[in-house]
Amino acid sequence: MRESGAVLNALADPRRRAILRLVRDVERPAGHIAAHFPDVTGPAISQHLRVLREAGLIVERRSGTRRLYRARPEALRELRAWLRDFWDEALDDLKQAAEDQNDAEGATREHQ
Known part of the structure; x- marks a missing residue:
């Protein structure tokens, strides 16, 4: 595994785990991911994505x-x-x- 500390740190946050579930089987645009978290700012979502990417858990691809x-x-x-x-x-x-x-308890009983 890449760096287990970075991976475990990335997965420690419940929002990052939720993001990982969203992109587990389907490639999704950042806006679609952000729409699942209306209480989280765009920059915060970008930060979560960066942490996941740097931990090697997700990949980013540009399309236009x-x-x-x-x-x-x-x-x-x-x-x-x-x-x-x-x-x-x-x-x-x-x-x-x-x-x-x-074994230690058995040996103690034998000597009693």
């Missing part, structure tokens, strides 16, 4: 005067793989800690 955005499916696959590896490792560590604790 319009800017079109779509998700990068490979970035989402990379994120899914990173999360799977993260949780596999964390769960393996938890399992080992539980087994170690169980």
Whole structure:
């Protein structure tokens, strides 16, 4: 995955997650994206799009005067793989800690 910190930071904001959902399957112009957030200013939407783009989660394409955005499916696959590896490792560590604790408790009982 590109830079996991940048990706996770980009996804930490609920509006950016909503934007990513909007462009997950369909390329959309910036104006269409902004229309989904009437309470957010245009510059704020542009900032959200920039953060997503810099994190590698979306790509921008110009068509005349319009800017079109779509998700990068490979970035989402990379994120899914990173999360799977993260949780596999964390769960393996938890399992080992539980087994170690169980072994230690068993040894204590044997010496009593």
